[in-house]
Amino acid sequence: MKFIKRLLLTGIKKSPWLLHFDCGSCNGCDIETLAVLTPVYDAERFGVINVGNPKHADIFLVTGTVNRKNQEILNNLYLQIPEPKVILAVGTCALSGGIFAEAPNVIGGVDKIIPVDIYIPGCPPKPEAILEGVLKSVELLEDKVKNGKI
Amino acid sequence: MPMFLKLFLFLLSPFAIGVILGIDRKLTAYLQSRIGPPIFQPFYDLFKLLGKESKTSDYWLSFCAYVYLCGAITCAFLFFLQADLLLIFFVQAVGSIFLVLGAFSVSSPFSQIGGQRELFQIIAYEPLLIAVIVGIYLVTGSFEISSIYKLNYPLLAKLPLLFLILTFALTIKLRKSPFDISASHHAHQEIVRGVFTEYSGSYLAIVELAHWFELVFILGLISLFWANSFFMSTILVFLTYFLEIIVDNITSRLTWRFMLKNAWSVGIILALINLIWLYKG
Amino acid sequence: MDIYILTLLSIPLLAALLVYIVPFSKAKYIPILALITTSIISIKIFNLNNFDSQLNLKFNYSHLITVLDFILLLFFIKKGWENKDKPILFFNISSLLLLLFLELKIDNSPNFLINIDNISQIMLLFVNIISLFIFIHAIPYMQKHREHFSLKTTSNNNFFCILLLFVAGMNGLIITNHLLHFYFFFEITTLCSYLLIGHDRTQEAVANSLLALRLNSLGGLFFLIGSTGLYFIFPSVDILKIVQKAPVNSLFLLFLAYICLAGMVKSAQLPFQKWLLGAMVAPTPTSALLHSSTMVKAGIYLLLRFSPLFANTFFSTTLALCGGFTFLATALLAIGQDNAKKVLAYSTISNLGLIIACIGINTPASITAALILTFFHAFNKALLFLCIGTIEQKIASRNLEDMRNLYTLMPLTAIITVFGAIAMILPPFGMLLGKWMAIESSAQNILLVLMLALGSAVTVLYWARWAGLFMGYKLREKIKLESQSLLTRIPLLILLLAVFLLPAYSPWLYQEKIYPFILTYSHIWKNNLYLLLGGSFQNSFGSFPLFPLFSLAILGFFIAHYFLLKAKRKPLEIPYFSGLSIDKSSFGYVNPLGQRVIPKTSNYYLLQVIENSKLALWIDRLSLIFILLFLGGGLR
Numbered sequence A: 001m002k003f004i005k006r007l008l009l010t011g012i013k014k015s016p017w018l019l020h021f022d023c024g025s026c027n028g029c030d031i032e033t034l035a036v037l038t039p040v041y042d043a044e045r046f047g048v049i050n051v052g053n054p055k056h057a058d059i060f061l062v063t064g065t066v067n068r069k070n071q072e073i074l075n076n077l078y079l080q081i082p083e084p085k086v087i088l089a090v091g092t093c094a095l096s097g098g099i100f101a102e103a104p105n106v107i108g109g110v111d112k113i114i115p116v117d118i119y120i121p122g123c124p125p126k127p128e129a130i131l132e133g134v135l136k137s138v139e140l141l142e143d144k145v146k147n148g149k150i
Numbered sequence B: 001m002p003m004f005l006k007l008f009l010f011l012l013s014p015f016a017i018g019v020i021l022g023i024d025r026k027l028t029a030y031l032q033s034r035i036g037p038p039i040f041q042p043f044y045d046l047f048k049l050l051g052k053e054s055k056t057s058d059y060w061l062s063f064c065a066y067v068y069l070c071g072a073i074t075c076a077f078l079f080f081l082q083a084d085l086l087l088i089f090f091v092q093a094v095g096s097i098f099l100v101l102g103a104f105s106v107s108s109p110f111s112q113i114g115g116q117r118e119l120f121q122i123i124a125y126e127p128l129l130i131a132v133i134v135g136i137y138l139v140t141g142s143f144e145i146s147s148i149y150k151l152n153y154p155l156l157a158k159l160p161l162l163f164l165i166l167t168f169a170l171t172i173k174l175r176k177s178p179f180d181i182s183a184s185h186h187a188h189q190e191i192v193r194g195v196f197t198e199y200s201g202s203y204l205a206i207v208e209l210a211h212w213f214e215l216v217f218i219l220g221l222i223s224l225f226w227a228n229s230f231f232m233s234t235i236l237v238f239l240t241y242f243l244e245i246i247v248d249n250i251t252s253r254l255t256w257r258f259m260l261k262n263a264w265s266v267g268i269i270l271a272l273i274n275l276i277w278l279y280k281g
Numbered sequence C: 001m002d003i004y005i006l007t008l009l010s011i012p013l014l015a016a017l018l019v020y021i022v023p024f025s026k027a028k029y030i031p032i033l034a035l036i037t038t039s040i041i042s043i044k045i046f047n048l049n050n051f052d053s054q055l056n057l058k059f060n061y062s063h064l065i066t067v068l069d070f071i072l073l074l075f076f077i078k079k080g081w082e083n084k085d086k087p088i089l090f091f092n093i094s095s096l097l098l099l100l101f102l103e104l105k106i107d108n109s110p111n112f113l114i115n116i117d118n119i120s121q122i123m124l125l126f127v128n129i130i131s132l133f134i135f136i137h138a139i140p141y142m143q144k145h146r147e148h149f150s151l152k153t154t155s156n157n158n159f160f161c162i163l164l165l166f167v168a169g170m171n172g173l174i175i176t177n178h179l180l181h182f183y184f185f186f187e188i189t190t191l192c193s194y195l196l197i198g199h200d201r202t203q204e205a206v207a208n209s210l211l212a213l214r215l216n217s218l219g220g221l222f223f224l225i226g227s228t229g230l231y232f233i234f235p236s237v238d239i240l241k242i243v244q245k246a247p248v249n250s251l252f253l254l255f256l257a258y259i260c261l262a263g264m265v266k267s268a269q270l271p272f273q274k275w276l277l278g279a280m281v282a283p284t285p286t287s288a289l290l291h292s293s294t295m296v297k298a299g300i301y302l303l304l305r306f307s308p309l310f311a312n313t314f315f316s317t318t319l320a321l322c323g324g325f326t327f328l329a330t331a332l333l334a335i336g337q338d339n340a341k342k343v344l345a346y347s348t349i350s351n352l353g354l355i356i357a358c359i360g361i362n363t364p365a366s367i368t369a370a371l372i373l374t375f376f377h378a379f380n381k382a383l384l385f386l387c388i389g390t391i392e393q394k395i396a397s398r399n400l401e402d403m404r405n406l407y408t409l410m411p412l413t414a415i416i417t418v419f420g421a422i423a424m425i426l427p428p429f430g431m432l433l434g435k436w437m438a439i440e441s442s443a444q445n446i447l448l449v450l451m452l453a454l455g456s457a458v459t460v461l462y463w464a465r466w467a468g469l470f471m472g473y474k475l476r477e478k479i480k481l482e483s484q485s486l487l488t489r490i491p492l493l494i495l496l497l498a499v500f501l502l503p504a505y506s507p508w509l510y511q512e513k514i515y516p517f518i519l520t521y522s523h524i525w526k527n528n529l530y531l532l533l534g535g536s537f538q539n540s541f542g543s544f545p546l547f548p549l550f551s552l553a554i555l556g557f558f559i560a561h562y563f564l565l566k567a568k569r570k571p572l573e574i575p576y577f578s579g580l581s582i583d584k585s586s587f588g589y590v591n592p593l594g595q596r597v598i599p600k601t602s603n604y605y606l607l608q609v610i611e612n613s614k615l616a617l618w619i620d621r622l623s624l625i626f627i628l629l630f631l632g633g634g635l636r
């Protein structure tokens, strides 16, 4: 049993799959996020794959503000990610609403709708910062597995 | 080969496939001038998926995933028993059909379209594989794998065109570009993950594992083309797979119409030519 | 033995008479009783091992049959006249003249009128048993059907009466040893088919029944041409004697080709397939009984009977090519169909093509394949037709797309249908066993084997699609077992069991019936007979470990089922649809106009690629070429 748990732990540590959701960003954060996957930063070194499907994801990376139209989508996607999962808010917008906070349709940061584990500030954050966030979330994932959250 | 050795090889085979897939990813990364994941990455993925919660959108998914696994294991096992090739092929079909059935049972359009396309993939490669098997029969006079090992020349010498067709079928079966039609690794925007969309968590792991066992059969089929020397058959498998990776990286996806048309016209004609050589020769 | 045969023929006839006279409400169970009797007798006959396979009844009924034969032809002519249908008139008048000529000419009658060998045993068994279940299913079906159509002109009495007549005719056809008696029973099946297709009296039904009559009369004419020719070369009407003693020369093969052609018309091979497709307008019991599981097997039976004659000839190869072409072409046509019954019809034709290809290959292995396919196809198709019949009455549509998510509405029937479809394509079930044998034994003929390879892939496509369609269900909707009459449910369940368990019986079927049959012609069918070793079929080029596979399949099923039950403990989630959803239970979205949009999916029917009318035209042309090749295949 212990051995199996060890295997699972290594698995979760080394293969965090990432779902990237553009919640209403100006695309600045998205470009930086995608840059993480390019040869320069190559997130796949750490086993990170950008999946297009919440059902396969471990890390939920959200950029941009939440507005009234997409809050439900955000929530749905969040619900569809199987446990254990970590939510990453990338960019000032995702943290608080940023420069769009005053807009009438904007609700605010991502954490107004779903619980956020890791905040990465910046407008946009540097790819290094995003990568570090992803690696931080791997540790969180590991903790979750250790604490028996699966 | 003694029985226990066969059993041992059979138990070893999924690990070998895992490593091959790991090398695949590493090489692909290399071709894209990236560093790429560790070689054991496929295993990590598998373990992780096994530990995850599965979000079921239809109970049939679990049934189908496990039937797929059982079918694939049986298929690989029969291969190591050196049973009847055609039979192994039909057992292999059980798995691939159930994968599609699982995708069909969910009403999500992504998995539905993926399922339909996967069916097209199946009808594209099935005739080709049967043609290859028939070609092997015409050379050895038997459908049993054991008879191939009795030959003292490589099958490749007699079946060059059929080997070509086999690699064609392999690309389709592996869902590698340009035939990553039903479930691509890259084009997430289009049909998400096609047939695999709704398999999540441990079901995805099961499906993945089953796919490894299927690969045992397909790569095994390739190794048969140089069966009289163990060394050469390994080289052949690796060479073919390497080519597969290169093709994967330098081509872009084609439509299923193109795939079906070519598999059915070019593929069948080449097969026919090679079979005629054997028949008259 | 005498008494068995007498009951086999007379009980259905008596029952038919009774059903005709007594009002339906009272006569409801008469057909079933009659068929239970015949089924028991057929099982008894099946279990006999050493018996006089050739015998005569106490009285000679040849004259009776001759008279009835003429009456039948006159009836057809009358129908042709009434409907101003020139082909029917022409075919039947020529048949009448030929028959008259033959009857005057023939001076010897066979020593034995009846010949029961191993294949007749198998045929008798499945014809009677399947008929029984279809009849049981037909009782509630026809009641509803009648209410639905408010039929006045024809009654259900009539319907069951004809079905019973058909069973008697089929039994007669299987046991007879007299060429012209065979012809008579052949025409009886034509008659029944004609009457049953036209049963609803709608315009379409009448037109299609006439089409069936036209083509089948052509088949009958072919049969008479063939037998006249054969009689001139080898003056005998004793089928067994012809098969054993006749000199096989090119002229003989030419006439034999006509007889085979008659069989192919009855089995709706290309290019004579139209009538079977049209026949799908008939009520489902008719389609199930006549047009899929039993009557179309009459053609196969005819070919099987004569198959030893043309073993190892080019003629036989051309027959195989015709069959293989039908297998491939109709499977292609089936892809483009969204009418469930049409898909079944095409698949029937396709499978019959495969069987004919097997007969054409004409080796012991392929004859085994043909017999195994015939046997299992009958059960499997009967099951699928009954399922579709049940579904069709519930949802009032035959369109496959309307059957999407059927599991919500009628879980049991849907699952039975799914299993029926799976049994058509996957090991270790009977159909695949047959297909495996077919491909292995055809491997010497590369053109044929490629056709079979393509055809079998396409077959997989349309069956897998079919199975997937029925499996889906709507989320969060309470699924409970549908209520249906026991008379509907029992046949479905029993046939399902048969489809699933009979493959395990196939080694015995082979050992006790098929193997001895092949041995009787051991001078022709010599090499590569399948041997049974530890429950696996083996010959010199392949082996099919049936029992190990079967046990593995059962094991796999239970493993998967365990996990299915485990999965059921958790609630369902909505499927992925880009995060969009209307409410908790359905995915989809609300569009700017406030309408709820739920995405719909439908099968690819490949209509642009294989545009049905154009493809059908080309297939017809090509098949004509193949038929022509076949006709002259015996000339040298």
Ligand code: SF4
Residues within 6 Å of the ligand: A024, A025, A026, A027, A028, A029, A030, A063, A064, A090, A091, A092, A093, A094, A098, A099, A122, A123, A124, A125
């Ligand atoms: S944080 Fe800055 S870059 Fe990122 S979405 Fe907001 S405005 Fe754009």
